Amino acid sequence: MRCPFCGFNNSKVVDSRSKSNGKIIRRRRECLSCNKRFTTKEFIEETTLMVIKSDLRREVFNCKKLKQGIMRACAKRPISINQIDAMVEQIENTFKDKSVEEIPSKDIGLMVMKRLKELDHIAYVRFASVYRNFQDKEAFLAELQGLN
Numbered sequence: 001m002r003c004p005f006c007g008f009n010n011s012k013v014v015d016s017r018s019k020s021n022g023k024i025i026r027r028r029r030e031c032l033s034c035n036k037r038f039t040t041k042e043f044i045e046e047t048t049l050m051v052i053k054s055d056l057r058r059e060v061f062n063c064k065k066l067k068q069g070i071m072r073a074c075a076k077r078p079i080s081i082n083q084i085d086a087m088v089e090q091i092e093n094t095f096k097d098k099s100v101e102e103i104p105s106k107d108i109g110l111m112v113m114k115r116l117k118e119l120d121h122i123a124y125v126r127f128a129s130v131y132r133n134f135q136d137k138e139a140f141l142a143e144l145q146g147l148n
Protein backbone atom coordinates (compact mmCIF):
# COMPACT_ATOMS: atom_id res chain seq x y z
CA MET A 1 0.00 0.00 0.00
CA ARG A 2 1.59 3.27 -1.18
CA CYS A 3 2.10 5.97 1.48
CA PRO A 4 -0.25 8.93 0.77
CA PHE A 5 2.37 11.38 2.11
CA CYS A 6 5.62 10.39 0.42
CA GLY A 7 4.57 7.67 -2.03
CA PHE A 8 6.86 5.04 -0.48
CA ASN A 9 5.67 1.52 -1.19
CA ASN A 10 6.26 -0.19 2.12
CA SER A 11 4.52 0.20 5.45
CA LYS A 12 4.02 -1.77 8.62
CA VAL A 13 0.70 -2.48 10.29
CA VAL A 14 0.57 -0.93 13.75
CA ASP A 15 -3.05 -1.72 14.56
CA SER A 16 -5.71 -3.94 13.07
CA ARG A 17 -9.40 -3.78 13.94
CA SER A 18 -12.35 -5.71 12.74
CA LYS A 19 -15.70 -3.98 12.18
CA SER A 20 -19.19 -4.93 11.00
CA ASN A 21 -18.94 -8.52 12.25
CA GLY A 22 -15.54 -9.03 10.72
CA LYS A 23 -16.64 -7.92 7.27
CA ILE A 24 -14.38 -4.88 7.33
CA ILE A 25 -10.84 -4.82 8.65
CA ARG A 26 -9.38 -1.43 9.39
CA ARG A 27 -5.57 -1.27 9.51
CA ARG A 28 -3.48 1.50 10.88
CA ARG A 29 -0.19 1.58 8.97
CA GLU A 30 3.05 3.38 9.44
CA CYS A 31 5.15 4.32 6.43
CA LEU A 32 8.63 2.80 6.64
CA SER A 33 10.13 5.84 4.95
CA CYS A 34 8.50 8.97 6.46
CA ASN A 35 6.96 7.26 9.52
CA LYS A 36 3.61 8.97 8.99
CA ARG A 37 0.50 6.98 9.74
CA PHE A 38 -2.47 6.26 7.54
CA THR A 39 -5.47 3.92 7.55
CA THR A 40 -6.54 1.27 5.11
CA LYS A 41 -9.78 -0.69 5.03
CA GLU A 42 -10.13 -4.17 3.72
CA PHE A 43 -13.50 -5.57 2.55
CA ILE A 44 -14.49 -8.99 1.47
CA GLU A 45 -15.51 -8.71 -2.13
CA GLU A 46 -19.04 -10.02 -2.29
CA THR A 47 -20.25 -11.04 -5.67
CA THR A 48 -23.54 -12.61 -6.52
CA LEU A 49 -23.34 -15.53 -8.81
CA MET A 50 -26.31 -16.01 -11.10
CA VAL A 51 -27.38 -19.33 -12.47
CA ILE A 52 -28.81 -19.45 -15.98
CA LYS A 53 -31.64 -21.97 -16.09
CA SER A 54 -32.42 -24.01 -19.19
CA ASP A 55 -35.30 -21.62 -20.06
CA LEU A 56 -32.81 -18.71 -19.68
CA ARG A 57 -34.34 -17.39 -16.48
CA ARG A 58 -31.74 -16.27 -13.94
CA GLU A 59 -31.65 -17.32 -10.34
CA VAL A 60 -29.20 -16.44 -7.57
CA PHE A 61 -26.75 -19.28 -6.98
CA ASN A 62 -27.69 -21.02 -3.77
CA CYS A 63 -25.09 -23.39 -2.32
CA LYS A 64 -27.65 -24.81 0.13
CA LYS A 65 -29.85 -25.88 -2.73
CA LEU A 66 -26.89 -27.43 -4.49
CA LYS A 67 -25.93 -29.27 -1.31
CA GLN A 68 -29.48 -30.60 -0.89
CA GLY A 69 -29.51 -31.89 -4.44
CA ILE A 70 -26.23 -33.71 -3.90
CA MET A 71 -27.40 -35.03 -0.52
CA ARG A 72 -30.51 -36.51 -2.10
CA ALA A 73 -28.37 -38.35 -4.62
CA CYS A 74 -26.03 -39.54 -1.85
CA ALA A 75 -28.77 -40.78 0.50
CA LYS A 76 -27.73 -44.05 2.16
CA ARG A 77 -24.47 -44.06 0.26
CA PRO A 78 -21.05 -44.15 1.95
CA ILE A 79 -20.42 -40.44 1.39
CA SER A 80 -19.94 -38.10 4.33
CA ILE A 81 -21.39 -34.62 4.77
CA ASN A 82 -17.79 -33.40 4.80
CA GLN A 83 -17.25 -34.83 1.34
CA ILE A 84 -20.44 -33.17 0.11
CA ASP A 85 -19.51 -29.84 1.71
CA ALA A 86 -16.07 -30.04 0.14
CA MET A 87 -17.66 -30.70 -3.24
CA VAL A 88 -20.02 -27.70 -2.96
CA GLU A 89 -17.13 -25.51 -1.85
CA GLN A 90 -14.88 -26.65 -4.69
CA ILE A 91 -17.59 -25.94 -7.24
CA GLU A 92 -18.32 -22.52 -5.79
CA ASN A 93 -14.62 -21.68 -5.71
CA THR A 94 -14.19 -22.68 -9.33
CA PHE A 95 -16.61 -19.90 -10.31
CA LYS A 96 -15.02 -17.41 -7.95
CA ASP A 97 -11.56 -18.17 -9.33
CA LYS A 98 -12.78 -17.58 -12.86
CA SER A 99 -14.69 -14.50 -11.60
CA VAL A 100 -17.71 -15.40 -13.66
CA GLU A 101 -21.01 -13.75 -12.79
CA GLU A 102 -23.34 -16.08 -14.58
CA ILE A 103 -23.14 -19.80 -15.01
CA PRO A 104 -25.47 -22.14 -16.90
CA SER A 105 -27.16 -24.59 -14.51
CA LYS A 106 -26.06 -27.44 -16.77
CA ASP A 107 -22.40 -26.57 -16.13
CA ILE A 108 -22.99 -26.86 -12.40
CA GLY A 109 -24.71 -30.20 -12.93
CA LEU A 110 -21.83 -31.46 -15.04
CA MET A 111 -19.33 -30.48 -12.36
CA VAL A 112 -21.32 -32.33 -9.71
CA MET A 113 -21.62 -35.36 -11.97
CA LYS A 114 -17.90 -35.41 -12.67
CA ARG A 115 -17.16 -35.46 -8.94
CA LEU A 116 -19.85 -37.97 -8.01
CA LYS A 117 -18.58 -40.28 -10.73
CA GLU A 118 -15.26 -40.49 -8.93
CA LEU A 119 -16.89 -40.95 -5.52
CA ASP A 120 -19.83 -43.27 -5.94
CA HIS A 121 -21.49 -44.65 -9.06
CA ILE A 122 -24.94 -45.08 -7.49
CA ALA A 123 -25.01 -41.46 -6.30
CA TYR A 124 -23.77 -40.41 -9.71
CA VAL A 125 -26.54 -42.26 -11.55
CA ARG A 126 -29.17 -40.86 -9.19
CA PHE A 127 -27.96 -37.32 -9.60
CA ALA A 128 -27.64 -37.69 -13.33
CA SER A 129 -31.14 -39.09 -13.75
CA VAL A 130 -32.72 -36.26 -11.74
CA TYR A 131 -30.57 -33.68 -13.34
CA ARG A 132 -30.94 -34.64 -16.95
CA ASN A 133 -34.37 -34.30 -18.46
CA PHE A 134 -36.09 -36.87 -20.60
CA GLN A 135 -35.22 -35.18 -23.86
CA ASP A 136 -31.69 -36.01 -23.00
CA LYS A 137 -32.37 -39.66 -22.32
CA GLU A 138 -30.16 -41.00 -25.07
CA ALA A 139 -27.17 -39.01 -23.96
CA PHE A 140 -27.80 -40.21 -20.43
CA LEU A 141 -27.96 -43.86 -21.46
CA ALA A 142 -24.79 -43.44 -23.48
CA GLU A 143 -23.13 -42.05 -20.40
CA LEU A 144 -24.32 -44.92 -18.22
CA GLN A 145 -22.87 -47.36 -20.69
CA GLY A 146 -19.60 -45.52 -20.48
CA LEU A 147 -19.45 -46.43 -16.80
CA ASN A 148 -19.04 -50.13 -17.46
Ligand SMILES: [Zn+2]
Pocket (backbone or CB within 6 Å): 003, 004, 005, 006, 007, 008, 031, 032, 033, 034, 035, 036
Ligand atom coordinates in the same frame (compact mmCIF):
# COMPACT_ATOMS: atom_id res chain seq x y z
ZN1 LIG B 1 5.64 7.98 3.74
